[in-house]
Amino acid sequence: MNLLDNVWERHKVATLPNGQDQLFIGLHLIHEVTSPQAFQMLEERGLPVLYPDRTMATVDHIVPTADQNRPFADPLAEEMIQALERNTTAYGIRYFGLDSSHQGIVHIVGPELGLTQPGMTIACGDSHTSTHGAFGSIAFGIGTSQVRDVLASQCLAMSKPKVRRIQVDGELPTGVSAKDIILCIIADLGVNGGLGFAYEYAGSTIEALSMEGRMTICNMSIEGAARVGYVNPDQTTFDYIRGRKFAPGDEAFQRAIDYWKSIASPTGADYDDLYTIDASTLEPMVTWGINPGQAIGITKLTPLIADLPEEHREVAQAAYRHMSFAESEPIEGKRIDVAFIGSCTNGRITDLREAAAAVKGRAVAAHVRALVVPGSKQVARQAQEEGLDEIFRAAGFQWRAAGCSMCLAMNPDKLNGNELCASSSNRNFIGRQGSPTGRTLLMSPAMVAAAAVAGRVVDIR
Amino acid sequence: MSPHSDSAQTNAPQITRVDGTAIAVRGNDIDTDRIIPARFLKVVTFDGIGQFAFQDVRIDENGRVTDHPFNNPVYRKASILLANRNFGCGSSREHAPQALMRWGVNAIIGESFAEIFAGNCNALGVPAVTVAQSEIAELMSLVESRPDAKISIDLLAGTVITPNSQYRFQMPAAYLQSLVGGTWDSTALLLQNTEEIRKTAANLPYVARFA
Ligand code: SF4
Numbered sequence: 001m002n003l004l005d006n007v008w009e010r011h012k013v014a015t016l017p018n019g020q021d022q023l024f025i026g027l028h029l030i031h032e033v034t035s036p037q038a039f040q041m042l043e044e045r046g047l048p049v050l051y052p053d054r055t056m057a058t059v060d061h062i063v064p065t066a067d068q069n070r071p072f073a074d075p076l077a078e079e080m081i082q083a084l085e086r087n088t089t090a091y092g093i094r095y096f097g098l099d100s101s102h103q104g105i106v107h108i109v110g111p112e113l114g115l116t117q118p119g120m121t122i123a124c125g126d127s128h129t130s131t132h133g134a135f136g137s138i139a140f141g142i143g144t145s146q147v148r149d150v151l152a153s154q155c156l157a158m159s160k161p162k163v164r165r166i167q168v169d170g171e172l173p174t175g176v177s178a179k180d181i182i183l184c185i186i187a188d189l190g191v192n193g194g195l196g197f198a199y200e201y202a203g204s205t206i207e208a209l210s211m212e213g214r215m216t217i218c219n220m221s222i223e224g225a226a227r228v229g230y231v232n233p234d235q236t237t238f239d240y241i242r243g244r245k246f247a248p249g250d251e252a253f254q255r256a257i258d259y260w261k262s263i264a265s266p267t268g269a270d271y272d273d274l275y276t277i278d279a280s281t282l283e284p285m286v287t288w289g290i291n292p293g294q295a296i297g298i299t300k301l302t303p304l305i306a307d308l309p310e311e312h313r314e315v316a317q318a319a320y321r322h323m324s325f326a327e328s329e330p331i332e333g334k335r336i337d338v339a340f341i342g343s344c345t346n347g348r349i350t351d352l353r354e355a356a357a358a359v360k361g362r363a364v365a366a367h368v369r370a371l372v373v374p375g376s377k378q379v380a381r382q383a384q385e386e387g388l389d390e391i392f393r394a395a396g397f398q399w400r401a402a403g404c405s406m407c408l409a410m411n412p413d414k415l416n417g418n419e420l421c422a423s424s425s426n427r428n429f430i431g432r433q434g435s436p437t438g439r440t441l442l443m444s445p446a447m448v449a450a451a452a453v454a455g456r457v458v459d460i461r
Numbered sequence: 462m463s464p465h466s467d468s469a470q471t472n473a474p475q476i477t478r479v480d481g482t483a484i485a486v487r488g489n490d491i492d493t494d495r496i497i498p499a500r501f502l503k504v505v506t507f508d509g510i511g512q513f514a515f516q517d518v519r520i521d522e523n524g525r526v527t528d529h530p531f532n533n534p535v536y537r538k539a540s541i542l543l544a545n546r547n548f549g550c551g552s553s554r555e556h557a558p559q560a561l562m563r564w565g566v567n568a569i570i571g572e573s574f575a576e577i578f579a580g581n582c583n584a585l586g587v588p589a590v591t592v593a594q595s596e597i598a599e600l601m602s603l604v605e606s607r608p609d610a611k612i613s614i615d616l617l618a619g620t621v622i623t624p625n626s627q628y629r630f631q632m633p634a635a636y637l638q639s640l641v642g643g644t645w646d647s648t649a650l651l652l653q654n655t656e657e658i659r660k661t662a663a664n665l666p667y668v669a670r671f672a
Contacts, residue, residue, distance in 0.1 A: 010661075010664070010665060011661065011665070012661070013654055013657045013658050013661045014654045014657050016635075016644075016647075016650060017638070017639075017642060017644055017650070018634075018635040018636070018638035018639040018642065018644060019634055019635045019638060020635040020639075022651055022654060022657075022658075024658060024661045024662055024665070026665065026667060026668070033502055033554075034553070034554065034555065036505035036506070037505070037506060037507055037555075040505070040506060041648075045648070047648070047652075050655075050658070051662070054668075061502075062503060074503075076503040076504070077503060079505060080503060080504075080505060083505045117667060119667070120667060125553060125555075126552070126553055127551065127552045127553040127577060129553075140577075141552075141553035141577055142553060142577070142580075143553055143554075143555035143558075143577060143580060143581035143584060144507075144555035144556075144559075144581075145555060145581065145584035145585065145646075145647075146580070146581075146584060146647075148648055149647050149648050149651055152648050152651070152652060153648065153651035153652050153655075153658060154658060154662070155651045155654075155658060156647075156651075157635075157639075157647040157650065157651065159633065159635055191490060191547065191550060192490070192546065192547045192550070192573065195547075195573065195575070195576060196576065222577075225547070225550065225575060225576065227576050227577060248667075248670060248671045249670075252670060252671035252672060253671075255666065255671040256666070256667070256671045259666045259667070259671065291490055291492070291550075311489065311546065312489075314488070314489060315488075315489050315490050318488070408494075408499045409498065409499040409500050410499045410500065410502060410503060427492075427494070427551065427552075429492045429494040429495065429551060430494070430495060430517070431494055431495070431498050431499075431517050432494050432499070434499075434500070436498075436517040436522060437522050
């Protein structure tokens with residue numbers, strides 16, 4: 001029994017008539033985009049929220065990061081935040097709103113408050129819920145009808161996925177980070193490769209990562225089609241959780257650790273598939289196309305279409321057309337217009353530290369618009385205490401308030417026209433950053449920072 | 462059949478077949494940002510979202526209407542969408558299948574679907590079935606040359622039927638079962654086990670905060 005088996009079994013309520021399992025959800029996170037319709041459905045059916053204290057809300061996607069005065073300049077955004085305020089009040093759900101010191105991107109807030117814990121099932125109407133798996137929880141993104149299911153019953157109808165163990169061993173070379181590991185995995189296994197699988201990330205490289213690094217990896221599981229990604233909990237996990245707002249108190253903490261250890265995959269556990277990577281051979285990764293699997297090492301050339309498997313050729317062609325890139329050319333050296341550091345993938349304190357180290361004492365290139373958007377108010381506070389905001393400002397970055405920002409186009413932060421953006425976020429889909437012709441290069445936060453300074457894509461090593 | 466008019470009720474209608482004409486949207490890895498761009502997610506209800514399906518590929522950067530099939534009036538009445546591989550990848554936004562459904566799509570035939578997208582379709586009572594790559598190619602050619610070709614998805618028989626051919630489709634057994642059994646709207650089903658829900662919760666050490 002691996003961790004997924006263990007957690008699944010403990011949370012299984014019943015077998016449903018269609019053969020799916022009814023799974024109890026230990027923690028439900030909601031935000032303003034995918035919850036209003038779910039509350040509306042509840043209302044239409046006259047249903048209450050079964051376990052209001054197991055749902056937590058925050059606001060992130062539509063939040064402006066420059067001017068947060070209410071009402072928001074965008075009336076639609078204002079309407080959405082008001083709906084969340086109304087619904088959380090009406091149903092007695094804890095809400096970390098803009099006036100709370102804990103507001104931020106939902107996948108950053110859960111862990112930093114100690115809400116996210118090992119051995120839990122976690123659901124959220126957002127595909128990057130897989131982030132929380134970094135703690136050894138089983139966490140998945142759900143649609144709005146399922147948000148309704150969880151609100152009404154604290155359960156989901158789910159089929160148990162298979163588990164692929166992704167074994168990453170070896171020492172990470174300097175300049176290579178968790179983001180590069182996951183971009184490499186997605187490039188290798190494909191954006192479709194994880195369909196039906198949960199990814200268990202393991203091995204000495206993963207064990208050596210901080211919780212933040214593990215979250216970056218689990219976050220992007222979904223970009224490889226794995227709805228769930230997780231890391232077995234260990235001392236690093238326990239140390240991260242201890243003392244946080246919603247963590248078990250001192251006395252209960254040892255009992256918590258006992259439970260957390262009891263659900264971890266034992267040595268020799270069974271898996272449906274195994275994939276191994278030697279981390280010591282990795283280099284900084286950068287995407288060249290329109291999905292996160294179209295990524296290469298920074299010293300490599302973009303692929304020749306003829307060299308690609310047939311089923312990838314058409315998308316590669318579309319990618320070259322959209323990006324205005326050619327086959328067999330380097331991405332290193334591409335002149336960028338925008339640099340974005342933030343998102344639930346890389347908007348944590350360690351990301352900001354790495355980025356700050358790359359810009360300290362230097363200046364953003366004159367033609368580059370550069371933004372740092374902390375993932376949460378808590379991240380912002382900590383960065384300010386460490387003086388990181390000053391480093392970024394002095395270099396010419398805009399220092400913004402917490403939110404999803406330029407990761408997606410639901411707030412004022414957007415690309416214009418066909419701008420090329422070095423981005424620490426997770427999706428380079430066409431139009432993702434707000435301009436239908438905008439172009440995104442995914443990379444690690446340190447690589448984004450270095451690109452901002454150079455004005456073009458560079459190798460940080 | 463109009464399975465979606467009464468989605469507010471707890472008893473979902475049984476969905477055993479979908480008949481209609483079809484529309485082909487070619488391309489692998491068509492993501493949910495493409496199906497419904499994020500700016501159209503700034504809504505508190507799904508009403509009216511159908512008109513924005515594929516918006517950014519229907520209008521080009523100069524504001525001109527493109528030759529995207531969703532712009533072609535001969536397909537305006539189509540109720541079956543044909544797709545290629547990994548359709549609906551990306552975000553969990555139910556706005557994507559909601560937009561398609563509200564545009565008029567009652568079923569999707571594809572080579573493969575992203576998992577969350579397929580689940581979202583099922584939760585709306587929109588069957589998302591898969592056939593082989595060569596078969597989807599045939600289906601697409603058919604509706605591109607004959608937009609009025611009648612296509613049926615027979616969920617009980619497990620087949621897609623066209624005027625000239627018949628194909629076996631695949632779909633997760635649980636989804637098929639819930640559609641034909643009329644249990645695809647899961648809320649009521651889950652609430653039938655309230656006793657067991659409480660029991661399961663009580664056995665989880667973290668629910669009582671490890672007291
Ligand atoms: S930061 Fe981006 S990926 Fe993460 S929750 Fe926000 S919009 Fe989604």
